[in-house]
Amino acid sequence: MKQLSYRTKSFVTVLIIFTIILFSFWNESPNNIYPAIEVNDSSIGYYQSTTCNISLFNVVVNNINNSQKIKYNNNK
Numbered sequence: 001m002k003q004l005s006y007r008t009k010s011f012v013t014v015l016i017i018f019t020i021i022l023f024s025f026w027n028e029s030p031n032n033i034y035p036a037i038e039v040n041d042s043s044i045g046y047y048q049s050t051t052c053n054i055s056l057f058n059v060v061v062n063n064i065n066n067s068q069k070i071k072y073n074n075n076k
Contacts, residue, residue: 036062039070 004012034050036058037043047054063070 038066039063040066040068 034046034053036054037046039047039059047059
């Protein structure tokens, strides 16, 4: 059986860690009935009340061409 090189092992390890981190932002509630909508001044309340239902990935994808400056930060 052929041994994997150090570089290959490192790449696989980084890929697995990256996938685990990304999955947490991609994962969405299985019973989600709330779609991700464009972020603007009037939709802030919508996102404050449905924070656990909509994935960050869906919010980012739906706001790629948003003309407003959006800052994503964690809530400590």
